[in-house]
Amino acid sequence: MTKAGLSPTDSIKPPLWVNAEITYKCPLHCVFCYNPLNYASTFDKELTTEEWLKALREARELGAVQLGISGGEPLMRDDAEVIVAEASKMGYYVNLLTSGIGLTEKRIAAFKAGGLDQIQLSFQDSTKEMNDFLSSTRTFDLKLKVARLIKQYDYPMVLNVVLHRLNIDHIEQILEMAEEMQADHVELANSQYYAWAFKNREHLMPSREQLEHAEAVCNQFRARLGNKMKLYFVVPDYYQDRPKACMNGWGTVFLNIAPDGLALPCHEARMLPGLEFPNLRDHEVRSIWYESEAFNAYRGDGWMKEPCRSCDEKDKDFGGCRCQAFMLTGDARNADPVCSKSPHHSVVTDQVALAQQPRRPDDEVRPLIIFRDDGNSRRLS
Amino acid sequence: MSLAKDKALRFARQYKLQWEKAQDAWVLLYPEGLIKLTESAGEILKRIDGQCSATDIINSLQAAFPGADLQQDVTDFLEHAHDKGWIITD
Numbered sequence: 001m002t003k004a005g006l007s008p009t010d011s012i013k014p015p016l017w018v019n020a021e022i023t024y025k026c027p028l029h030c031v032f033c034y035n036p037l038n039y040a041s042t043f044d045k046e047l048t049t050e051e052w053l054k055a056l057r058e059a060r061e062l063g064a065v066q067l068g069i070s071g072g073e074p075l076m077r078d079d080a081e082v083i084v085a086e087a088s089k090m091g092y093y094v095n096l097l098t099s100g101i102g103l104t105e106k107r108i109a110a111f112k113a114g115g116l117d118q119i120q121l122s123f124q125d126s127t128k129e130m131n132d133f134l135s136s137t138r139t140f141d142l143k144l145k146v147a148r149l150i151k152q153y154d155y156p157m158v159l160n161v162v163l164h165r166l167n168i169d170h171i172e173q174i175l176e177m178a179e180e181m182q183a184d185h186v187e188l189a190n191s192q193y194y195a196w197a198f199k200n201r202e203h204l205m206p207s208r209e210q211l212e213h214a215e216a217v218c219n220q221f222r223a224r225l226g227n228k229m230k231l232y233f234v235v236p237d238y239y240q241d242r243p244k245a246c247m248n249g250w251g252t253v254f255l256n257i258a259p260d261g262l263a264l265p266c267h268e269a270r271m272l273p274g275l276e277f278p279n280l281r282d283h284e285v286r287s288i289w290y291e292s293e294a295f296n297a298y299r300g301d302g303w304m305k306e307p308c309r310s311c312d313e314k315d316k317d318f319g320g321c322r323c324q325a326f327m328l329t330g331d332a333r334n335a336d337p338v339c340s341k342s343p344h345h346s347v348v349t350d351q352v353a354l355a356q357q358p359r360r361p362d363d364e365v366r367p368l369i370i371f372r373d374d375g376n377s378r379r380l381s
Numbered sequence: 382m383s384l385a386k387d388k389a390l391r392f393a394r395q396y397k398l399q400w401e402k403a404q405d406a407w408v409l410l411y412p413e414g415l416i417k418l419t420e421s422a423g424e425i426l427k428r429i430d431g432q433c434s435a436t437d438i439i440n441s442l443q444a445a446f447p448g449a450d451l452q453q454d455v456t457d458f459l460e461h462a463h464d465k466g467w468i469i470t471d
């Protein structure tokens with residue numbers, strides 16, 4: 001049933017999945033961070049608790065049912081417990097994505113009582129030195145403690161490790177650590193090149209040899225551990241010849257809400273020029289989802305250019321990622337150049353070729369890396 | 382793996398069954414995903430409460446839908462759900 005005057009057109013399905021980036025504040029400084037470069041500009045504009053709950057309620061009424069609470073580090077907000085508990089009452093399946101910093105026993109007990117369904121813990125690396133380098137702060141021991149707490153509160157241990165050129169050769173230690181922590185699921189996803197990772201791309205992209213080695217090690221662990229620890233290994237999409245079906249299509253299932261209330265069809269869309277993204281402060285989710293120009297911009301395939309427009313695979317990958325197309329070709333309507341049919345495909349293969357060069361020593365690379373921190377964010381805004 | 386017919390069934394940790402008005406269907410929720418259930422799958426799974434066994438569920442369905450021979454279909458579906466790891470016995 002739809003309300004008169006606001007009836008969604010039949011072709012637009014309601015959102016199913018909301019990702020609430022409740023703050024971009026974060027004590028870590030990951031070199032691959034997917035937060036926008038100018039994230040610090042949101043600090044004084046964050047939605048209040050009430051504004052978050054209103055937006056979540058509206059999305060829930062439309063049919064959204066999966067909810068990620070992420071950031072930044074969501075635990076930097078002391079109302080994270082309230083948001084989780086209220087969202088859970090609304091009927092969301094709630095997933096907390098955290099680096100673990102700030103997850104005390106008191107807080108995890110409150111999350112559990114509030115109905116939190118799952119916790120995903122991210123890890124930068126397995127060795128203390130590397131972990132501290134990659135996240136640029138001393139956090140490793142703390143995370144091990146957090147991992148124990150997660151188990152103690154009867155959550156499955158879901159571990160996310162972002163892999164890249166500088167840590168991928170530690171794969172064996174990473175997996176040993178995961179095994180020691182009794183991880184149930186481990187996602188080893190290579191960093192994708194957006195935001196900070198795009199800035200640091202040439203230092204982060206692994207060589208083919210590194211990837212093959214890492215995958216072989218993964219397979220050994222898989223063979224030994226079977227279902228006890230499920231492993232997912234994701235290569236950088238630059239190594240593929242077809243793009244990912246980004247967000248399962250623009251404006252089809254996914255609604256990202258940034259800390260300042262901006263409604264986005266994906267985490268990165270803020271970068272796209274020519275689109276004015278609506279703010280949850282000024283608009284209801286219903287009108288944002290069904291009527292806003294931004295959410296309709298890349299729905300369906302009317303916007304496509306060649307080669308996508310006449311391609312028989314366009315229902316499979318929707319032409320890939322709009323942000324990647326924009327970053328690498330200057331036009332978001334182009335095919336994602338990861339696709340070998342794209343006339344711009346060489347921008348991807350050239351980068352991959354560059355990654356096959358011998359690895360430079362860490363201490364040479366280190367000063368060249370741009371860490372995600374508030375100073376750099378303001379400078380790059 | 383065959384399913385013991387007399388043992389109480391419950392949802393595996395992380396699986397949640399919920400009626401979704403927007404989809405006009407029962408859905409099974411799990412981390413980062415959901416399965417929209419058919420009407421009959423919903424009828425079966427909504428009877429899982431941590432106490433009923435497969436036999437109890439079949440009896441309850443037979444009573445609710447008299448005249449239909451549900452035995453085999455329900456058994457097959459419960460085994461499928463068990464193989465998938467959605468439901469478990471204690």
Ligand code: SF4
Nearest residue numbers: 026028029030033072
């Ligand atoms: S990627 Fe790292 S720096 Fe960025 S929000 Fe996550 S933990 Fe913080």
Ligand code: SF4
Nearest residue numbers: 308311313314319339
């Ligand atoms: S040409 Fe476009 S639609 Fe076809 S496979 Fe490549 S990206 Fe996908």
